[in-house]
Every structure is written in C-alpha cells, then in structure tokens.
Amino acid sequence: MNPEAPFNVYDPVAACNGILAGLVAITGCCHNTDVWACILIGGTGGAVYVFACKLEHKLRIDDPLEAS
Secondary structure, eight states, X not given: OOTTSOTTOOOHHHHHHHHHHHHHHHHTTGGXXXXXXXXXXXXXXXXXXXXXXXXXXHTTOOOTTOOO
16 A cells, blocks of 8 residues: 555555455355355455554555565
8 A cells, every 4th residue: 555645546456455365364264154254254354454554554664565
C-alpha cells in the first residue's frame, strides 16, 4: 500500500496480497469448516492484512514485501 496515494485509488498489488492473506487464513481449517465460516475467516484475514499494512506505514516499519 502506497502511503502517498490518495484514498480513492485502488492498488491491485494490495488487493492480491489481501486475497492471499484471506486464503492463508482459511487454509489450515478448510476441511472441516462450513462455507459461511470460510467466508468470514477469509474476510477477517484480508482485513487484518490491510490494517497491519496501515499500522506498519504509520509506525514507519520498512517492509518492502509487506509480508510480515
């Protein structure tokens, strides 16, 4: 996520990373989870990623891959 970008511009790299974070969040328990819970867990994982990236930028933590 580019901290200098205006809020109305979409970042496709951040969107892909958010999707990947959601998939990683649900992968461990997908074999015995209902569909509604899978959507909830994946969405929560993506939201945690977005807020963690914003927190990293606010704290000035240098993470070029945004993978921490």
